[in-house]
Amino acid sequence: MTVMTVPERPTAVLTATTTWADYPRVWKQLLGEVQAGVEWPAGGRQGRIVMLYLDDWPSVEVGVELDRPAKVGEGIVRSVLPAGRVAVTVHRGPYEKLGETYEILLCWCAEQGLKVTRTRWEVYGHWHEDPAQLETELYWLLAE
Template sequence: MAHAVTVVDVDAVPTAVVAAATTWREFPSLWKPLLDEVWACLRAGGITSGCRNIMLYKDAVPNVEVGVMLDRPCPLTGRVVASVLPAGRVARTVHYGSYADLGAAHRAVTDFCGAEGLSRNGVSWETYGPHHDDPAQVWTEITYQLA
């Protein structure tokens, strides 16, 4: 699948997240409990839908923030804190299909940056579209912040 990559300027987007320092090996078993924690907090605050799930990778360690784009105020409790997807110039693509194939979308963006001489600052994130039982209807936006 070809992934068209664009370079755009983005505004900061408020998020509600749980932050963690992990390893790439541990992350696949960690992200869902963190996201469940965020959604439990949101439901307690009266939000049951409408917030896109996100995963922000702050570096290669990875230090991560797992949560949602917060589209309205909500009291945050426990380990759930307010944060932001950062503003700035980014390179991004949209992947349609199974999450198992997200690596190709990430490679498309990093390869594009290399070919265009664009430096990345180490911050990237994934924004997930609404859940759908048909993997062909699933979409994920892959974004890398440029230096």
């Protein structure tokens, strides 16, 4: 875990305000639409998956990083991951355990005297069949 300052990172997303109970269904639908609506250069890989949580409802942006030029289809929103000072860590392992890593990150922030905002995001590494090889970057925007 560390604190760093990050620049804005461009994304292509769809937005929603949902409930935590409905979120597992909602994110899959949104992500599928974004992945179908972004056209990458021939032979190139897609940008990494991103999920930006703007508050605790959650109001979310689900999509992909635009780390290189891509054509964004109708209805897909060009957005950014926020710039600013963040607490960051990398979760290694199955996605079902992300909540545990978030709890550890929040405890670490409290121990360091860092105040978090409600804005946080995940950047998913490229898919691996072996869950132990999965990596997800967790960012929590800090209060100034």
